[in-house]
Amino acid sequence: MNMIQALNSALDAKLAQDPETLIFGEDVGYFGGVFRVTDGLQKKHGLKRCFDAPISEGGIIATAIGMGAYGLRPIPEIQFADYILPAFDQLVSEAARLRYRSNGEFWAPITVRSPYGGGIFGGQTHSQSPEAIFAHITGLKTVIPSNPYDAKGLLIQAIEDDDPVIFLEPKRLYNGPFDGHHDRPVASWQGHPAAEVPEGLYRIPLGEASIVRTGEAVTVLAYGTMVHVALAAIHESDVDAELVDLRSIVPLDIEAIVASVRKTGRCVIIHEASRFGGFGGELSALVQERCFLHLEAPIERVCGWDTPYPHAFEWDYFPGPQRISAALTRVLEY
């Protein structure tokens, strides 16, 4: 399965197994979503299980919270993560705090799916990576898969989680892994080990990183699309790097991070989002606090530049394999 099919399979399995789940969002019903993730679900499970919502992200999340408080398990979709901001107040002031402020009387077990990230020439309104602003909000979980197998297992776990989860789907990975070499032929998931996705329900716990590649020389922390770009850079620079796919940034697998950096003594952090105030800053602080005496070199961050996401300069902005390789070399030669 590609990632779209894997996500569809997770939603299909949950709709079949749990009558309290339902999906709504812009264009998700009859049409099946602009990226086809909900394709066929309305036809199979009925109009009331998967339906179109008004163009009102604040309304979508507010009603999802109300449904969740009633006892349902809504799975709203925000069509692009770039468009989630009208719902930000609902997510920050309501979903994230309902359990806390009501002393557990009410809670909202919602899973907000949203495609994010660049690499598709989507310009500034179809390319952004807003994970850091959600990670900053106590009470929200933020999950980012990097392959079809993880996407399905993490989505099922997120839906079953009793707290609100922001589930960010790297849209550049929907149809195939992307190593950052935009000038080479587009790859498909076919034949990739992570494209072997079982039918039915299985789960991947939130907060467990995945070691994509073991190594001794340097730890590379990444998630989403950048896992594949980092892997390409590691191969091309012939560095014995350990690549850690965080898979969820809240909860964060701090043990895996610390164990790896204590082993390698070096750390490079990669994300698509712009650098200043990005999630890489938090990772860098944590590594410094917990691994200071093991560090052989300053921690490096390779990120998008501190500009809005530009259209014509997509590949100048995108932290591609070349920039990652250069950072790996700098850290090793320090």
Added chain:
Amino acid sequence: MSNLPPLSFYVPEPAARPGQTNLFSSSSMPAAGDMRRPDPLEAEAGMRDLPFGLIRVLDDEGLAAGPWAPQLAPGRLRDGLRAMVLTRLFDDRLFRAHRQGKTSFYMKSSGEEAIGAAQSMVLAAGDMCFPTYRVMSWLHARNYPLVEMVNQIFSNEKDPLKGRQLPILFSARDYGFYSLSGNVGSRFGHAVGWAMASAYKGDDRIALAYIGEGTTAEGDFHEALTFASVYHAPCILCVTNNQWAISSYAGIAGGDETTFAAKAIAYGIPGLRVDGNDFLAVWAATAWAAERARANKGATLIELYTYRAGGHSTSDDPTKYRPADEAAHWPLGDPVERLKKHLITLREWDEDRHAALSVELDSAVRTAVKEGESVGTLGKSKPPVSEMFEGVFKEPDWRVVEQRRELGV
């Protein structure tokens, strides 16, 4: 549980899906000329019937009927027709350019050309329009240079927006065209604020904003109406109801329950419902609202009732969710054909002149596209990469300076 039957959950569905036929039988369609035209300075309380009617001027014979007929000189009508034909030809050629890989994205205004063309001509040079991406006829009516548009769409070295923005999301301040964004609805309140500022300064400028019927579901719409109502902001707030928001029909935005024009009633501002495929009706309603705004009587909400004849964008395939022939059944026809017929009926136009106009405009578009191609298409040419770092702030801060140096540009 009580003895009442259980509650049932309702999800609206459109009249027809692919494989079915939509005859639009449920649309109430008053005849051209039937609607009364109150004085634009009258109190809103006396005109609450207007949002439930439909202001139409052009009848099926191509004649202008009723009190809303704007009595335009034939030259103005021909100018409007020219802008609409140009919009359609430009769209067709640039849509094809996308299919040929010359750009990443395109959106057509097909079927909605009358709206931007008429309103652009009604408003004055100092006024400001806060557009959606489907009113490009606003710019064509004001003779925005075609090659500049092509360069923006190709994101090439001569792109007036320096490669930073998606194709067709223009900004053209000198043409009264506010900066577009891919986020829908988020400039509706800017129009109200702009109008409030004009009133605050004692100027004579008014604002005109567009929002799609689907986007009336956003808070932006209701917030803007509240402010417009409270401060009597001199603006014209337009809902282009083209029936489809990507795959969601107007009922998903509440269109089955009432009209979009009727939303005005709750805010105490006039609501006009207008045949958006009728150049004369759009002109007349806009002129009415502009007169009211300029007389310090505040805002008007105009629903422009139309049909999105094409897909949402180059990324969309509307045959997946609506009947392929639905546009052909749209009861209010094609805006270009209707204005053309009117001019012919007036003996101010004929088929030969129309054909010659089409050839002339298509040739102008082709020349502009060739000129844009000679600069370069997407990926083949772009502004200097240093432009990526410009304009984040008025003066760059150290982050931008350092990162520019790191990238070596």
